[in-house]
Amino acid sequence: KRGNIYLSGAGPSAWHEEYPVAKGKRQSPVDINTNKTKFDPKLAADPLTIRFSDSCCQSIVNTGISFQVTSNGAGCELSGGPLDSTYQFAQFHAHWGAYLKTTGSEHTVDGVSYPAELHLVHWNTKYDDFKDAVDKPDGLAVIAVFFKRGKEHPGFGKIQDLFSKIPAKGAKVNIDFEFNPGLLMPPDSENYWTYLGSLTTPPLYESVTWIVMKEPLEVSVEQIAILRTLLWETPNGVSQMYNNFRPPVPLRDRVIRASFG
Numbered sequence: 001k002r003g004n005i006y007l008s009g010a011g012p013s014a015w016h017e018e019y020p021v022a023k024g025k026r027q028s029p030v031d032i033n034t035n036k037t038k039f040d041p042k043l044a045a046d047p048l049t050i051r052f053s054d055s056c057c058q059s060i061v062n063t064g065i066s067f068q069v070t071s072n073g074a075g076c077e078l079s080g081g082p083l084d085s086t087y088q089f090a091q092f093h094a095h096w097g098a099y100l101k102t103t104g105s106e107h108t109v110d111g112v113s114y115p116a117e118l119h120l121v122h123w124n125t126k127y128d129d130f131k132d133a134v135d136k137p138d139g140l141a142v143i144a145v146f147f148k149r150g151k152e153h154p155g156f157g158k159i160q161d162l163f164s165k166i167p168a169k170g171a172k173v174n175i176d177f178e179f180n181p182g183l184l185m186p187p188d189s190e191n192y193w194t195y196l197g198s199l200t201t202p203p204l205y206e207s208v209t210w211i212v213m214k215e216p217l218e219v220s221v222e223q224i225a226i227l228r229t230l231l232w233e234t235p236n237g238v239s240q241m242y243n244n245f246r247p248p249v250p251l252r253d254r255v256i257r258a259s260f261g
């Protein structure tokens, strides 16, 4: 179906036809070549401050290309590290691959993919709201957390329990239990890479300061599989949602900074 940006036409490699910025100078995701990252002591000197609250997640929606847990941002703010302003939490979603495949994440590390990647999206409070911030060069900050196969993550499981309630694009349910997105941060969230990039889906605005956590979060193999129980429209009808990721694009004239030596 036309609506599926990953499966209609030639997919991500054709996005530039409608969104020329797809070939821009600060696009995302990218491969993080750890031989070319640069430790920046300023990042360690002014630690990233990530604050989430128990009451900040209101609802979960099937956006047609992922699930999205939406927040009013109350008590959820991001500052410090590479950021010159306070950013407020707006939503989290994820990107993942296909059964028995090793791909799935959007960013890669030394050419290696993870099975999935979580994005916690924040907007710069110097702007009026998310929509005002979304296309400004310093408008958004997104924390990326890689998922790796390991022990079950009960917290994320509580979000996945809602997937059956949002079977189709636009379906939305309220979250009537406390869920603190801080649960989705890896044990050590001091070590991260950061660079200036973009939204990884159209309109691909070059408005994102990316903060990619070095340490992945462990979830079970079953939980990775449950991601694919979400449904989306494809040219051949409704089917399981997977491979909703943009592959890495050229780094161009950018250096990825590390908060650790």
Ligand SMILES: NS(=O)(=O)c1ccc(C(=O)NCc2c(F)c(F)c(F)c(F)c2F)cc1
Residues within 6 Å of the ligand: 119, 121, 130, 131, 134, 142, 198, 199, 200, 201, 202, 203, 208
């Ligand atoms: N994968 S990611 O880089 O983390 C990413 C994060 C957010 C969005 C997004 O909000 N898109 C919809 C969207 C827009 F693209 C707008 F331009 C806008 F104004 C919105 F309100 C809006 F919801 C897209 C990609």
Ligand SMILES: [Zn+2]
Residues within 6 Å of the ligand: 093, 094, 095, 119, 200
């Ligand atoms: Zn994303």
